[in-house]
Amino acid sequence: MSKTRVTIWNEFIHEKQQGPVADVIRTHYPDGIHNALKAELSAPDLEITAVSQDMPEQGLPQELLENTDTLMWWGHVGHSKVEDSLVDRIQKRILEGMGLVVLHSGHYSKIFRRMLGTHCSLRWREVGEKERLWKVDMEHPIAQGVPDTFEIPHTEMYGEPFGIPPEAHVVFMSWYEGGNVFRSGVTFQRGAGRIFYFSPGHETFPIYHQPEVVKILGNAVRWAAQSLPPAKTNCWDQDPPPEKVFSRNPMDEIDTSSLHKKA
Ligand code: ZN
Numbered sequence: 001m002s003k004t005r006v007t008i009w010n011e012f013i014h015e016k017q018q019g020p021v022a023d024v025i026r027t028h029y030p031d032g033i034h035n036a037l038k039a040e041l042s043a044p045d046l047e048i049t050a051v052s053q054d055m056p057e058q059g060l061p062q063e064l065l066e067n068t069d070t071l072m073w074w075g076h077v078g079h080s081k082v083e084d085s086l087v088d089r090i091q092k093r094i095l096e097g098m099g100l101v102v103l104h105s106g107h108y109s110k111i112f113r114r115m116l117g118t119h120c121s122l123r124w125r126e127v128g129e130k131e132r133l134w135k136v137d138m139e140h141p142i143a144q145g146v147p148d149t150f151e152i153p154h155t156e157m158y159g160e161p162f163g164i165p166p167e168a169h170v171v172f173m174s175w176y177e178g179g180n181v182f183r184s185g186v187t188f189q190r191g192a193g194r195i196f197y198f199s200p201g202h203e204t205f206p207i208y209h210q211p212e213v214v215k216i217l218g219n220a221v222r223w224a225a226q227s228l229p230p231a232k233t234n235c236w237d238q239d240p241p242p243e244k245v246f247s248r249n250p251m252d253e254i255d256t257s258s259l260h261k262k263a
Contacts, residue, residue, distance in 0.1 A: 015033065135147075143216075
């Protein structure tokens with residue numbers, strides 16, 4: 001059986017900063033969130049590559065993208081530094097069938113907003129409160145082996161309204177100690193590609209070491225790797241009519257083919 005090829009991309013900025021906040025982040029993720037996730041998700045059926053924005057071609061050369069079944073994305077303060085040409089290349093791969101798993105503050109990443117076409121904004125609050133997640137779609141592959149409900153003891157609140165398209169399929173819903181609610185695990189499909197967004201993962205808490213979260217993300221990379229039937233992504237040539245057209249074309253005397261030539 002061929003392995004599922006997972007590439008974990010991290011902007012890798014917070015972990016390298018100076019000061020007491022970064023010191024806390026490094027206690028949870030000494031080699032960066034990407035390498036911590038790689039270690040947690042390690043499994044015989046997965047071939048995982050961890051990359052970061054400070055690497056050549058921002059960590060995602062075309063050859064790696066073409067050999068990725070699911071791309072996982074963690075970004076926050078560096079969203080605007082991601083090159084638009086890279087976003088174009090990732091979008092193309094997703095439409096062709098590559099999976100995308102977007103984490104936490106990646107809700108505002110260029111690639112997530114590009115794929116969804118909405119503003120993706122949300123309420124937020126950083127007071128270290130408790131979060132309780134609930135499975136909403138009990139049968140979904142990403143929810144398998146996950147408790148019906150579980151707590152994250154300390155988290156950053158992400159609250160509704162979440163500016164995502166109305167067709168979002170909700171797999172997990174969160175309630176926070178401070179009273180807010182949020183669609184914390186949602187799926188989409190774009191072209192032949194599957195997309196999953198999961199909100200827990202604020203960098204100052206060891207959320208990516210929590211077993212329930214690791215289980216969800218492991219399920220998600222395997223689910224997203226399965227492409228939908230390939231969609232035709234460029235238009236057909238002028239279509240011959242399946243039935244005879246009797247109407248006289250008022251433009252019959254003039255060759256209109258130049259209208260369809262690229263400028
Ligand atoms: Zn955060």
